[in-house]
Amino acid sequence: MIIRLVVTILLLAAAALILRKRTFPDILWPKAETWFGGFLFFLFSGLFIALKFNRHAALLTTGYDLSAFDYAFYNTLHGSFMYTPFFGVNYLKEHFFPLVLAVIPVYALHPGPEILLVLQAVMVAACAIPLYALSRRLTASPFFSILFVAAFLMNPFLLRGLEFDFHIEMAAPFLLCLLFLTYVREQRAAFFAVLLLFFFTKENEWITGLFLCIAFWFDKDRKGFTLPLFLFSLGYGLCILFVINPHFSAGFGKYMGRYLTFGETPFQAGFYLLTHPAVLLNGNTLQQAFKLLMPIGGLPLLSPLAMGALPDFIMHMVSCGTQQKALLLYYPAALLTLLFIAGLFAVAGLKKRFAAFPLWLALIPIVVMNSGYLRFMPVTENDRAIVTLCRSIPDGHRTAADNVLIPHIKHQKEIVCAYYVSDEVERFNYLIFREKDFPDLAAQLAAGNSHVKAGEAGGVILYRKE
DSSP states (O other), X not given: OHXXXXXXXHHHHHHHHHHTTOOHHHHHOTTHHHHHHHHHXXXXXXXXXXXXXXXXXXTOOOIIIIIHHHHHHHHHHTTSTTEETTTTEEGGGTOXXXXXXXXXXXXXXXXXXXXXXHHHHHHHHTTHHHHHHHHHHXXXXXXXXXXXXXXXXXXXXXXXXXXXXXXXXXXXXXXXXXXXXXXXXXXXXXHHHHHHHHHTTOTTTHHHHHHHHXXXXXXXXXXXXXXXXXXXXXXXXXXXXXXXXXXHHTTTTGGGGXXXXXXXXXXXXXXXXXXXGGGGOSHHHHHHHHHHHGGGTTGGGGSGGGGGGHHHHHHHHHOSOHHHHTTOTTTTHHHHHHHHHHHHHHHHHHHHHSTXXXXXXXXXXXXXXXXXXXXOOOOOHHHHHXXXXXXXXXXXXXXXXXXTTGGGSOOOSEEEEGGGXXXXXXXXXXXXXXXXXXXXXXXXXXXXXXXXXXXXETTEEEEEEO
């Protein structure tokens, strides 16, 4: 870490001296704001797609949730709207994220999990275009903007979300970057159109809109956003609470189950947290806040825009879900983006207040703390043999499989995780799992007469019903 810090400081100092008097990107390309953003987009798209396919080949994708979305889209194309067998219901009853419906036309081009892996990689890489344009507009520095965007796209929290299967919530970073670009350009119609799409990524994001009103209130340069944003966010939130959520979830759904400690409804939980703020004062909250702020050098604390990240952060910290509380997987994607954008506005404010403020100083913690996380995994011959065995199962059957094998199996009439089948093995035409993970199921099938062993590879056994 010390060596990386020293090298980064020297490189940034040298680059700052070289670029101090030059604006060569604007000389070479008058549209440098677009060109460099596009270049970063294509660069990171290729890198992220390679990463996603590497993890898929290494059996690091899962039925929960890659195949959950895969089957929801596949069944939609075959007459069962958003039905996924893993939950036994329309997926929108689990979460209301209507933006996911925009994926269906793309999915129809190549039905299967692979197209979802590509789509998630592209969604995340697409942040480069609006974020670079936003940074150029606020700092006027191509050097700073390129490294800032690269650092954001290499942030460990963002990459953990990218790595994990497919979730439409990973579109939130791109939409937030685009949202603030329309904000600084004062394009009100575009701002509210993008805001609506952001709300469509998760049923609770309207609360983020309410908190952003506080931040916008302090912005003296851009007027006319605060009241419309408040009314728009509140109206959408009331629609979610009293119309959409009761219709889809017959109440408040499984999502509310993570907060039952604080109340049976969002109103009860919210009131409890407002009247008992000490609930948040614990070691985990402080640790996670430090982990989020450290890669941005604490800069978001200098901008009121950091208020926008509070709702998501609080919801994650008080959740009973261990992965959510630890900010793993895709959970911190939106709040991380808001913190980076808040940090960017803070840098712009420092530059405006102190004309001689060296932008490269702000880059030191950002670049140092946002590198070296990409994890390409070795793909073994056993992995390839297991994938081949999975693909030998014909489509259209009833199948039970290990969670990490499900994405490699052709679309089935019914498919469930092998954890839930011990009492009803005769119902399934095929069962495939790792013997060491399911010894009781393997013994049950070996002792019975209903299924025969149809193949084996890398410790994975395939049984077929006779």
